Amino acid sequence: MGKLKIEDLDKISESVRKRISLREGAGKVKITVHMGTCGIAAGARNVMTAFLNEIEIHNAKDIIVVTSGCAGLCSKEPMVTIEYENQAPVKYIELNEEKVKKIFDEHVLHGKIVPEYALSIGSERIQ
Amino acid sequence: MKNYRLQLMVCAGTACVSNHSLEIKEALEREIKNHNLENEAQVVQTGCNGFCGAGPILVVQPDGIFYQLLKVTDVKQIVEEHLIKGRPVKKLLYTPPEEKTPIPKLSDIPFFAEQTLIALRNRGLIDPENIDDYIARGGYKALAKVLTSMTPDEVLNEIKISGLRGRGGGGFPTGVKWESCKKAHGDEKYVICNADEGDPGAFMDRSIIEGDPHSVIEGMIIGAYAIENVKQGYIYVRMEYPLAIKRFQIAINQAREYGLLGQNIFDKGFDFDIEIRRGAGAFVCGESTALMASIEGKPGEPRAKYIHTVEKGLWDKPTCLNNVETWANVPQIILRGGKWFASIGTGDVSEDPWGGSKGTKVFSLAGKVNNTGLVEVPMGITLRDIIFRIGGGIRDGKKFKAVQTGGPSGGFIPESLIDLPVDYEELTKVGSMMGSGGMVVTDEDNCMVDMAKYFLAFTQAESCGKCIPCREGTKRMLDILEKITAGQGTEEDLVLLEELSNAIVESSLCALGGSAPNPVLTTLKYFRDEYEAHVKDKKCPAHICRQLNTYKINEKICLEIGHGCDVCKKYCPDGAIIGERKKVHYIDPAKCGKCGACYDVCNFNAIYIE
Amino acid sequence: MVTIKIDDIEVQVPEDTPILKAAEKAGIWIPTMCYNDLIEPYGVCRLCSVEVIRGKRSRVVTSCNYPVREGISVRTNSEKIKWIRKVIMELMVSRWPNVKVVREMAEKLGIEKPRFESLEKDEAPDACILCGLCVNVCRDLVGASILGFAYRGIKREVVLPFDEITDKCIVCGACAHVCPTGHVKMIVEDYKGKKPEFTLGPKTAIYVPSMQAVPRVPVIDPESCIHFKTGGCETCAKVCEPKAINYEMKDEVVEIDVGQILVATGYDLFDASQMAQYGYGRYDNVYSSLEFEMMLNSTGPTGGKVLTKDGKEPRAVGIIHCIGSRDTNYHPYCSRVCCMYALKFAHLVHDRTNAAIYQFYIDMRAFGKGYEEFYSRLLDEGINMIRGKAAEVVEAPPVNGQQGNLLIRCEDTLIGKFREIPVDMVILCNAIEPKRDSDIIRRLFSISKSPDGFFLERHPKLDPTATTTDGVYIAGCAQGPKDIPDTVAQASSAAARILTLISRGEVEIDPVRAMVMDEYCSGCRICNNLCPYGAIEFLEDKKISHVNEALCKGCGTCVAACPSSAMTGQGFTDAQILSELEGLLI
Incomplete structure (x- = not known):
């Protein structure tokens, strides 16, 4: 890169921000894609890839995508839980790539829940 | 474009590397490729995580899942079960001893949860061979702040307020040292980083260098600026740390490329560069005057310090020598303020720089505890907390006997005193010392006479041999201890041992001799009954001394x-x-x-x- | 200047003076073992430890290198210090029980027996006590850095580089000089400078020529002296208290006007290494006469004892006469003195050892007063006289791997047999030769040499002390080999001749002499070198030559040579001769 100026420090920070914040486990929004056997059979992988693409296209920051096991509601797979920091998680069911787009635009980016695709708000918590 | 959603942090400190962690990293990369996850998951090598008893370690972020004791054969399962299906592999997680349920998240494991990271703040989170990672975590911001908005005196003042004291063992107030060097006559001065970590079992400095070398470099540049007239710095690394030397050199090269070392740093007209010098296998070269002699090409032998090295050090020029951990704390102090640093720890340093122990200290916990590794804790925490809360208590349910602090020159502290707060003065009062941060825990199955003999054998072998008390005296002491553990000791031998110890402490030329008898003196003080059993009853209560x-x-x-x-x-x-x-x-x-x-x-x- | 208190005595010293020096000023003794004024204090023995009290804090420091500061108070003999010294002495005595300086210091400090044994005990009286004086002197004072410490801890020792003798060592001897135990010794095996004449043992670059030298002061050999080679060292000047050493001293050229000169320049000894068959210079125990003389001398290298090179008494000694004398290959003349001193040698060897003594002679020249009687006495003492010049000296073949002794091969003409005599020591009677620079002397004083190379006397029978050049006399072995009584006689006679002339105050000379006519002399100086008597000198101020009337013998050589006809014979000028001729013929 050549000799740095002080402003360059911030530029470098920005460019690697994403992966550093991933390591810190910090994020504004957490998207959990449920990938139990049922989920994978129903196409959860494609849903995951779709979300990842959306993040790339919109160059969105502070979003974590994690996987988890079966959520329990196998008939409604593929399922995704979107959790805003300090807010109740929202479960979305029977997803495909189009629905992912809408949910991403409205809920993830702007915080507006998309009720027609949602199952519920809140979830069981294991104490 | 790579759109990572997963960061797989593989520990690549020397301990894990020697346990095949680099092969695990390669296996991970292979499996990820096989499962078409290259664009989603990035494998990153980091420095030491600290929990070395559990290595090789893998931390999966952003989940924060902690995998331990890995083998190359485990990798496939992790990739398939966890990365793809989202199910962490239970049998590879950390399970506290005597319990059945694993603790998946790193932040929940008590070993990590109880720590406060300042010097080790980037532990496990950055690739030490990539300067961009360091910068992204706020690196070199302190340097920018210093060069744009602080005068050298202001920087010095911040360090003085912080109460930072030498982390290499002496506990000398860093602000006072920098000030004396600044005031010394001469317009050619040096700063040195002492990375000749010689205490057996101590690897704090190695961890910092292997995991976050830039923190040390940034600290040195800031120090050079504050002291003024410093154009050249040296890092003296012991040659037994090849990985540390390699990572330091890579870091220096990358810093030079970015113009953070060399001429006109950040276009502010400040020049400074760093050179690495290697040791050659002598414990005594960790002593500052011996270290400087070694850099000058002379035999590594200490000299009298009646004229301090801040006035006449390297090539008789004013030199400021500090330990790796001390330098690593400097950028944080500048960024967050000396007051913040002084708010952690014990005592009050506003009037007397020796009035308290501030900030955190990295300890290497070893011996008979369940969780061995590196811990960074605030000063003032009790020994009991470190050993039992963080260390997880004594292995195999045995009874605690003593903890040795400060390396081979430190003393043993018995159970009656382990509610002592960790503090420079408190530890010295009971006959031990903070030292570089080594902590060796012994239990009922250790023989204290044997332990004292073990540490004395080390310091005796490492004595440079220059002065009579240390060279001849420690050998005589060792001979007496050999006699005692072979069942031929007498009461007079105990008297002689104590007398020799005290004489050597008073009259040695350097701190090696001055502190070598400490293990013997403290065990004689707190465990005299064991000595008497060896000498009078000709028995070893812990059954370690086989001749008895x-x-x-x-x-x-x-x-x-x-x-x-x-x-x-x-x-x-x-x-x-x-x-x-x-x-x-x-x-x-x-x-x-x-x-x-x-x-x-x-x-x-x-x-x-x- | 700062004021400090040492043991309640106040003393004022410059700032940064080490406590040890301040204590010296106050008259207080502090023990030291590794301290020497020549070098920077090393501070390793720790014996000089004292307590320094500054404010409320007391600290144990080494007094040799702790710089004083205003207001400190020092205790050199507190209970703590006495105890520390005791422990250190015990450590030293247990390791080096027989070293003199250690024993002496232990006695001084009241230590008898240490309370422990050392597994590294070294019972040698010249053990190395690791004081570092030799290493530091060599590095800092001399600048050669030959000695150094190797190995760590209890295994520390002083070594040469790679344990080999190096030619970078300039053999100054400073290390041996400062070593307190004698562990470092100076052994000069290959002496590089000019060998002093009577050396049988090692010498340093500064030495006293011999115990009978007059004056008996040391002299520096500039060819071996490090200071002259490197500009460094100067150890001798540093240790000389009256500061008597002056490296700048040069030869002075003194001009004295004299009327008469006595040349008594002595002789040189024939170098027997020219005669390879006698093994001089090749075998260890073959000595020249002067060397053996040195050995016999009580101030010599052996203190007067007759010993072979390896320090043992010889069982048999052979004395060979006429080495270089009476020899058509070298000097045909007889050196006159050798027979008698050879007998003296035999007598002294007989006195001091039980050796069998053999003399190999051609003729026994016992010409002087009491000499023949001495010879007879020796025959009675049982000295073996073998008439026959020794042919050669060879080394006997080694027996049982040990070096053999020497064999002298000769023909014993009295019994008509060839003999091979085994001896442990051979003494050669070297010829007396004219001095090697006699040619230079000869030309300087315009005197002649006889065919044997010694200076020529005016008349071999009637005038052995004068030369043909007036005013120049010769005496002693410069004129020819002679012993001491004869030399004294000759020298006295020459001195008397000189004194008579001086006491008379006037000289009678022949009126026949040359004279320069000043107006005609062109200053060409042809006559100056022609005069066989050196009687013509050149006057620089007038730029003309002048005849010394006392020296001129009137031979007329210069008169004939003068191109300007400026030189005439007194009373024989051309005009006078022509007038005489005129008177005769007309």
């Missing part, structure tokens, strides 16, 4: 359970076991050479020590 053991065979067990298996007789080198197959065996005390081979070999525990 009397080996006997429990006839009942030998006959009924062992059925006279005859194995011990085959192993006895002295022909001291009498017996025939299927009959009871006896040990003839007259012939027994006390080697303990029979004791080790009996499968039925029929042999016991009286």
Whole structure:
């Protein structure tokens, strides 16, 4: 890169921000894609890839995508839980790539829940 | 474009590397490729995580899942179960001893949860061979702040307010040292980083260098700026740390490329560069005057410090030497303020720089604890908390006996004193010292006389040999200890041992001799009963000193359970076991050479020590 | 200047003076073992430890290198210090029980027996006590850095580089000089400078020529002296208290006007290594006469004892006459003195050892007063006289791997047999030769040499002390080999001749002499070198030649040579001769 100026420090920070914040486990929004056997059979992988693409296209920051096991509601797979920091998680069911787009635009980016695709708000918590 | 959603942090500190962690990293990369996850998951090598007893370690972020004791064969399962299906592999997670449920998240594991990271703030989160990672975590921001908006005096003042004291062992207030160097006559001065971590079992500095070398470099540049007239810095690394040397060199090269070392840093007209010098295998070269002699190309021997090295050091020029951990704390102090640093720890340094111990300290916890590794804790935490909360208590449910702080020159602290807060002055008061941060825990199965002999043997072998008290005195002390552990000690020997120890402490030329007798002095003070048992009763209470053991065979067990298996007789080198197959065996005390081979070999525990 | 208190005595010293020096000023003794004023204090023995009290804090420091500051108070003999010294001495005595300086210091500090044994005990009285003085002197004072410490801890020792003798060592001897135990010794095996004449043992670059030298002061050999080679060292000047050493001293050229000169320049000894058959210079125990003389001398290298090179008494000694004398290959003349001193040698060897003594001679020249009687006495003492010049000296073949002794091969003409005599030591009677620079002397004083190379006397029978040049006399072995009584006689006679002339105050000379006519002399100086008597000198201020009337013998050579006809014979000028002829013929 050549000799740095002080402003360059911030530029470098920005460019690697994403992966550093991933390591810190910090994020504004957490998207959990449920990938139990049922989920994978129903196409959860494609849903995951779709979300990842959306993040790339919109160059969105502070979003974590994690996987988890079966959520329990196998008939409604593929399922995704979107959790805003300090807010109740929202479960979305029977997803495909189009629905992912809408949910991403409205809920993830702007915080507006998309009720027609949602199952519920809140979830069981294991104490 | 790579759109990572996963960061797989593989620990690549020396300990994990020697346990094949780099092969695990390669296996991970292979499996990820096989499963088409290259664009989603990035494998990053980091420095030491600190929990070295559990290595090789993998941390999966952003989940924060902690995998331990990995083998290359485990990788496939992790990728398939966890990365793809989202199910962490239970059997590879950390399970506290005596419990059944694993703790998946790193932040929940008590070893990590109780720590406060300042010097190790980037632990496990950055690739030490990539300067961009360091910058992204706020690196070199402190340097920018210093060069744009602070005068050298202001920087110095911040360090003084923080109460930072030398982390290498002496605990000398860093602000006072920098100030003396600044005031010394001369317009050619040097800064040195002492990375010749010689204490056996201590690896704090190595961790910092292997995991976050830039923190040290940034600290040195800031120090050079504050002291003024410093154009060149040296890092003296012991040659037994090849990985650390490699990572330092890569870091320096990358910093030079970015213009953070060299001429006109950040276009602010400040020049500074760093060179690495390697040690050659002498513990005494960790002593500042011996280190400087070594850099100058002379034999590594200390000299009298009546004229301090801040006035006449390297090539007789004013030199400021600080430990790796001390330098690593500097950028944080500048960024967050000296007051913030002083708010952590004990005492009050506003009037007297020696009035308290501020900030955090990295300790290397080793010995008979469950969780061995590196911990960074705020000053003032009690020894009990470190050993039992963070360290997870004594292994195998044994009873705690003593903890040795400060490396081979430190003293042993018995149970009655472990509610002591960790603080420079408190530890010195009881006869030990903070040292570089080594903490060795002993339990009821350790013999304190043997432990003292072990540490004295180290310092005696590492003595440079220049002055009479250390060279001759420590050897005489070791001879006496050998006598005692062989069962030939007398009461006069104990008196002599104490007298020699005190004389050596008073009259040695450098701190190696001045502190070598500490293990002996503290064990004599707190565990005199063990010495007396060795000398009067000719017995070793912990059964470690084999020459004092009397080996006997429990006839009942030998006959009924062992059925006279005859194995011990085959192993006895002295022909001291009498017996025939299927009959009871006896040990003839007259012939027994006390080697303990029979004791080790009996499968039925029929042999016991009286 | 700062004021400090040492043991309640106030003393003022410059700032940064080490406590040790301040204590010296106050008259207080502090023990030291590794300290020497020549070098920077090393501070390793720790014996000089004292307590320094500054404010409320007391600290144990080494006084040799702790710089004083205003207001400190020092205790050199507190209970703590006495105890520390005791422990250190015990450590030293247990390791080096027989070293003199250690024993002496232990006695001084009241230590008898240490309370422990050292597994590294070294019972040698010249053990190395690792004080570092030799290493530091060599590095800092001399600048050669030959000695150094190797190995760590208890295994520390002083070594040469790679344990080999190096030619970078300039053999100054400073290390041996400062070593307190004698562990470092100086052994000069290959002496590089000019070998002093009577050396049988090692010498340093500064040495006293011999105990009978007059004056008996040391002299520096500039060819071996490090200071002259490197500009460094100067150890001798540093240790000389009256500061008597002056490296700038140069030869002075003194001009004195004299009327008469006595040349008594002595002789040189024939170099026997020219005669390879006698093994001089090749075999260890073959000595020249002067060397053996040195050995016999009580101030010599052996203190007067007759010993072979390896320090043992010889069982048999052979004395060979006429080495270089009476020899058509070298000097045909007889050196006159050798027979008698050879007998003296035999007598002294007989006195001091039980050796069998053999003399190999051609003729026994016992010409002087009491000489023949001495010879007879020796025959009675049982000295073996073998008439026959020794042919050669060879080394006997080694027996049982040990070096053999020497064999002298000769023909014993009295019994008519060839003999091979085994001896442990051979003494050669070297010829007396004219001095090697006698040619230079000869030309300087315009005197002649006889065919044997010694200066020529005016008349061999009637005038052995004068030369043909007036005013120049010769005496002693410069004129020819002679012993001491004869030399004294000759020298006295020459001195008397000189004194008579001086006491008379006037000289009678022949009126026949040359004279320069000043107006005609062109200053060409042809006559100056022609005069066989050196009687013509050149006057620089007048730029003309002038005849010294006392020296001129009137031979007329210059008169004939003068191109300007400026030179005439007194009373024989051309005009006078022509007038005489005129008177005769007309």
